[in-house]
Amino acid sequence: MTADTNNGPVADKTTDASNAENANIASNGVSTVEHQHLSSKLPATLTWVGFVAFALLALPVAGLLQRAPWSTLPSILSSSEVLQALRVSLIVSLAAAATCLVLGLPLAFVLARRRLRFPRLIRAVVMLPMVLPPVVAGTALLFALGRRGLVGQWLDNWFGVSLPFTTAGAVIAAAFVALPFFVVTVEAALRQAGDELDEAAATLGAGAWSRIVHVALPTIRPALFAGIGLAWARALGEFGATLTFAGSFGGRTRTLPLETYLALERDPEAAVAVSLILIAVALAVLVALRDRWTPR
Amino acid sequence: MVSVRDTGPKLRPLRSLAALLAVAVVMLISAGCGASNEDEIVVMAASSLTDAVETVLADHGNVSAVFAGSSTLVAQLAEGASADVLITADQATMNRATADGSVQGVSSVIASNSLVLATALGNPGAITELADLSRSDLLIGLCAEAVPCGALSQQALADAQIEAAPDTLELNVRALVAKLALGELDAGLIYRSDALAAGLPVVEAPQLAGRSNRYHIAAVSAQPSLRVQALIDDFTAADGDAAMIFADQGFGPP
Structure with a gap:
């Protein structure tokens, strides 16, 4: 933004026809100028602590970049193991994100719109995978869906289906740890949107499905994409649960994070190189998501 | 008086936050001191x-x-x-x-530490020899070649001319032991000390003699x-x- 927008009085800016975005937003009752005015009044300490937090997040990435073996990067990254792991990672993380969407959206609606018996307990269970150490999550999945597991033994006996050590198992492990991120994001948006619009649509005769598709979903669209982005990113970086539940086999269950760990045993430089693709892929998708589908 | 009573509850969360931060700082400082114990x-x-x-x-x-x-x-x-x-x-x-x-x-x-052929409890896959590791009807686990137990296993299998059919190449031997102990894998090559600690059955395999x-x-x-x-x-x-x-x-x- 230019210095001129900062200095100009509020009244001038809202009537400035050349600034289409401002006029547009002002007509909705929120002015970007006012917004900027407020942000420039942030306490200095708050701003500084904010920058410290950003440094905490960004510095390790800078550390990786500084150690990256730039000259041998192309040969490391085009090795067949890395390409294979990249392929497995993309398949697993995208399938996990799709699973989160299909299963998580109904759950978010239930949590936000239905009167539940033990809402706090149910919400805590939904968020549990966020706090469980991933290795514990993987072991828990084995106890539930493994060959000797609670449900897994029946899957094995009746249908001959065994999930551990398969790509499907890796997808389940990734979806398990990623699902809460999607559900929490979407549920919060649904609550924030309230149900006035929904009630209005109901009085106008819209059916239950129609209200979800034409009223609720368009209202929470930014949160929907943010939720998918978060869940996908979490699935892409998933390590412990995948290793414990799905094992590690090239082309089937060995994802980029597992490949990185293996590379660390052989040659730490290669591990840095592999984690660079992980970061590049994640940054590319998250930045693209932000620009296109969520409000800036 | 009224105004004081009004601000009281609002300040409380801030105060407890400050107290938490103070505790965190004290813990960080004492951890720093602990690390510089010269005699340890x-x-x-x-x-x-x-x-x-x-x-x-x-x-x-x-x-x-x-x-x-x-x-x-x-x-x-x-x-x-x-x-x-x-x-x-x-x-x-x-x-x-x-x-x-x-x-x-x-x-x-x-x-x-010698390499041994270990099976799940009760040996459900009826493993009797090293060559059983190539049976595709069983769930077989090995260590990945990049870690020491994997390199040792690959060498032993290659020398015995056995083409194993692993379903997973675990990133460390402990992860492999855990999956055998849980019964999710039928057999795998692990260290004798791990098999002993986890109480896993060991099938004696002459081809593994001296592999340690x-x-x-x-x-x-x-x-x-x-x-x-x-x-x-x-x-x-x-x-x-x-x-x-x-x-x-x-x-x-x-």
Whole structure:
């Protein structure tokens, strides 16, 4: 933004026809100028602590970049193991994100719109995978869906289906740890949107499905994409649960994070190189998501 | 009066936040002080030695141990972690630490651990010989070739001309042991000490005779203190307490 927008009085800016975005937003009752005015009044300490937090997040990435073996990067990254792991990672993380969407959206609606018996307990269970150490999550999945597991033994006996050590198992492990991120994001948006619009649509005769598709979903669209982005990113970086539940086999269950760990045993430089693709892929998708589908 | 009563509850969350922050700062500072305990000997050891080394160190005062995969330990030392003694699971990782200068002492072997064919409890896959590892109807696990137990396994299988059909190549031996113990895998190649600790059945396989890794110990400094040297001598003494503890836990002689 230019210095001129900062200095100009509020009244001038809202009537400035050349600034289409401002006029547009002002007509909705929120002015970007006012917004900027407020942000420039942030306490200095708050701003500084904010920058410290950003440094905490960004510095390790800078550390990786500084150690990256730039000259041998192309040969490391085009090795067949890395390409294979990249392929497995993309398949697993995208399938996990799709699973989160299909299963998580109904759950978010239930949590936000239905009167539940033990809402706090149910919400805590939904968020549990966020706090469980991933290795514990993987072991828990084995106890539930493994060959000797609670449900897994029946899957094995009746249908001959065994999930551990398969790509499907890796997808389940990734979806398990990623699902809460999607559900929490979407549920919060649904609550924030309230149900006035929904009630209005109901009085106008819209059916239950129609209200979800034409009223609720368009209202929470930014949160929907943010939720998918978060869940996908979490699935892409998933390590412990995948290793414990799905094992590690090239082309089937060995994802980029597992490949990185293996590379660390052989040659730490290669591990840095592999984690660079992980970061590049994640940054590319998250930045693209932000620009296109969520409000800036 | 009214206004005071009004602000009271609003301030409370802020106060408790401040108190939490204060506690965190105090903890950070005391942790910093703890790290600079001059007299403490720090031993870094391969994670497969966790139980054995902890038992040996129980008789020594003011010694603390750090356990991780050998490669991780070597990387931590190279990045400046402070330790007095390093114990790795094989010669190769010890050589890496010596080559980059992070370990200056001369290394010696303290124990060995032989590779065994282990099965899930009750041997549900009816494994009788090493060649069963190529049966595709079973769930087979091996260590990945990049880790010491995987390199050892690959070599043994290649020499025995057995083409294994693994369903997973685990990133460390403990993960493989856990899956066998849970019954999610039918068979795998692990170390004898791990099979013993987890109570897993072992199928004797002549092709695995003599396949073992050797644990190496070295002082980090070229001139270790008397206490550090005494500790290393305890580990290397052929008929000392350490040797007995290692033998009890399934490790072989050096």
